[in-house]
Amino acid sequence: xxxxxNIAVLASGSGTNLQALIDAPDLGADVCLVVSDRPDAxxxxxxxxxxxxxxxxxxxxxxxxxxFTKAILGEIETSDAEAVVLAGFMRVLSGELIAAYRERVxxxxxxxxxxxxxxxxxxxxxxxxxxxxxxxxxxxxxxxDHGPIIAQRAVPVLPDDDVASLHAxxxxxxxxxxxxxxxxxxxxxxxxxxxxxxxx
Ligand code: GRF
Numbered sequence: 001x002x003x004x005x006n007i008a009v010l011a012s013g014s015g016t017n018l019q020a021l022i023d024a025p026d027l028g029a030d031v032c033l034v035v036s037d038r039p040d041a042x043x044x045x046x047x048x049x050x051x052x053x054x055x056x057x058x059x060x061x062x063x064x065x066x067x068f069t070k071a072i073l074g075e076i077e078t079s080d081a082e083a084v085v086l087a088g089f090m091r092v093l094s095g096e097l098i099a100a101y102r103e104r105v106x107x108x109x110x111x112x113x114x115x116x117x118x119x120x121x122x123x124x125x126x127x128x129x130x131x132x133x134x135x136x137x138x139x140x141x142x143x144x145d146h147g148p149i150i151a152q153r154a155v156p157v158l159p160d161d162d163v164a165s166l167h168a169x170x171x172x173x174x175x176x177x178x179x180x181x182x183x184x185x186x187x188x189x190x191x192x193x194x195x196x197x198x199x200x
Pocket of ligand 1: 011012013014015016017018087088089108109110171174
């Protein structure tokens with residue numbers, strides 16, 4: 001496989017999206033570092049199993065978001081990462097990191113943004129009774145779940161869905177979509193002008 005760029009993945013939880021990136025054939029990117037804010041994140045075990053360098057930057061040990069972000073940025077800068085991929089990272093990063101990696105920080109979110117930003121997107125979709133929700137991959141800017149949208153997939157909401165069943169169907173799409181987007185980004189096939197993202 002030709003490695004085009006190195007990426008750092010930030011993850012707080014189970015890390016199934018991280019795993020999809022690790023397992024993707026011909027991703028065109030190499031995961032060189034995994035960073036988690038939670039010592040108990042299963043994502044760290046996935047990194048360990050895959051032989052990927054991993055670090056814990058515990059949120060609770062910092063007085064401010066800026067200091068926390070600075071510590072994360074320090075880890076990324078001492079790796080060879082050229083881009084940052086958020087995969088279930090549940091902390092908001094301060095502007096310093098966004099500025100340092102402008103249009104090189106990607107996030108995946110379990111709704112069709114701009115609908116249902118925030119940590120409870122799947123619950124909110126159910127609460128609103130929408131018939132379609134989905135997945136968004138976007139560049140990260142200074143606002144939460146807000147930056148230019150790169151790709152979206154729709155997922156129907158079924159009458160008997162609860163958070164677990166709907167999220168499970170959304171994740172099937174996530175695991176297919178995120179490696180595609182990261183791969184296209186790594187190969188330089190994605191460009192951004194203002195809020196408009198083009199695929200070449
Ligand atoms: C995903 O649903 C992603 O969209 C959201 O957090 C979840 C992470 O899942 N940002 P996992 O840790 O990759 O399994």
